[in-house]
Amino acid sequence: MKYVFPSAAAALLxxxxxxxxxxxxxxxxxxxxxxxxxAATGSLDVASNSLTLDCTNLPDRTFGAFMVDTAxxxxxxxxxxxxxxxxTGSSSLFLGASIQQASGGAVTFTPNLASLPLxxxxxxxxxGDTLHFQYWYRDVTSTGGATSNFTDGVSVxxxxxxxxxxxxxxxxxxxxxxxRCTACHSGSSPSGALDLSGTSASAVYSRLVxxxxxxxxxxxxxxxxxxxxxxxxxxxxxxxxxxxxxxxTMTFANTSDVDRLRAWIxxxxxxx
Ligand code: HEC
Numbered sequence: 001m002k003y004v005f006p007s008a009a010a011a012l013l014x015x016x017x018x019x020x021x022x023x024x025x026x027x028x029x030x031x032x033x034x035x036x037x038x039a040a041t042g043s044l045d046v047a048s049n050s051l052t053l054d055c056t057n058l059p060d061r062t063f064g065a066f067m068v069d070t071a072x073x074x075x076x077x078x079x080x081x082x083x084x085x086x087x088t089g090s091s092s093l094f095l096g097a098s099i100q101q102a103s104g105g106a107v108t109f110t111p112n113l114a115s116l117p118l119x120x121x122x123x124x125x126x127x128g129d130t131l132h133f134q135y136w137y138r139d140v141t142s143t144g145g146a147t148s149n150f151t152d153g154v155s156v157x158x159x160x161x162x163x164x165x166x167x168x169x170x171x172x173x174x175x176x177x178x179x180r181c182t183a184c185h186s187g188s189s190p191s192g193a194l195d196l197s198g199t200s201a202s203a204v205y206s207r208l209v210x211x212x213x214x215x216x217x218x219x220x221x222x223x224x225x226x227x228x229x230x231x232x233x234x235x236x237x238x239x240x241x242x243x244x245x246x247x248x249t250m251t252f253a254n255t256s257d258v259d260r261l262r263a264w265i266x267x268x269x270x271x272x
Pocket of ligand 1: 179235250
């Protein structure tokens with residue numbers, strides 16, 4: 001495991017088994033005799049701007065800089081390096097702020113997610129984006145010559161937007177298998193005492209997240225409509241994916257919508 005997300009922490013932290021954070025690339029052995037690793041901790045909600053990157057097993061006191069890219073590629077070894085770079089190669093280095101000197105073989109950096117040199121041309125991480133990080137550091141060869149090396153990589157999928165990615169599905173007949181959700185979940189007496197209609201995403205958010213299930217027919221499902229960080233016990237997820245049914249068909253028609261809902265809940269169901 002090259003990443004650790006504290007699971008007992010606040011709602012916006014994701015669980016340790018998160019599918020939203022994964023490793024890529026094989027790090028070459030460095031002058032310490034082991035290979036350096038990068039990990040990501042913190043929030044997957046871009047708005048909270050608190051993703052932290054930690055590297056370990058670095059040669060002590062050496063300098064390096066973090067790299068980011070929107071895509072990964074086959075490993076390559078740049079000139080003047082003994083390491084493996086698996087970003088696509090069009091990446092920029094982070095600007096000066098990311099240059100670090102290893103202390104105790106480790107460095108830590110919290111990138112400003114609103115100001116990144118992305119190869120896509122953008123500068124801000126957006127909800128739903130996946131970004132890939134590696135750390136490039138100075139190293140020495142077995143004969144004492146100057147070279148450079150890389151950690152492995154960590155990929156981070158940020159939480160999709162509730163307002164623009166999930167809320168619109170409730171009032172979209174093509175997004176639901178059967179009739180649209182608001183056909184039953186609106187009006188003065190909505191099914192399951194759940195009103196999914198209206199123009200305010202945050203109003204609907206407040207009826208879903210950390211709200212107890214009201215209907216009696218869904219007793220085989222979770223006890224919360226949305227349990228942040230835990231899609232499997234969120235009734236909304238169970239219904240949308242078809243793992244629980246309570247009388248009516250409430251599944252999302254498209255796998256990509258089901259996946260987006262899962263990623264949003266897994267990342268702590270931010271109100272974004
Ligand atoms: C044909 C009518 C109908 C449609 C369409 C429908 N639902 Fe439901 N839904 C119900 C009924 C009825 C219940 C309440 C079951 C009960 O009483 O336990 C319910 C319950 C729920 C609940 C649990 C609420 C609670 O607290 O008990 C959720 C979440 C939910 N629906 C989501 C959806 C979503 C999302 C869609 C669209 C993909 C949808 N529903 C489409 C009829 C519908």
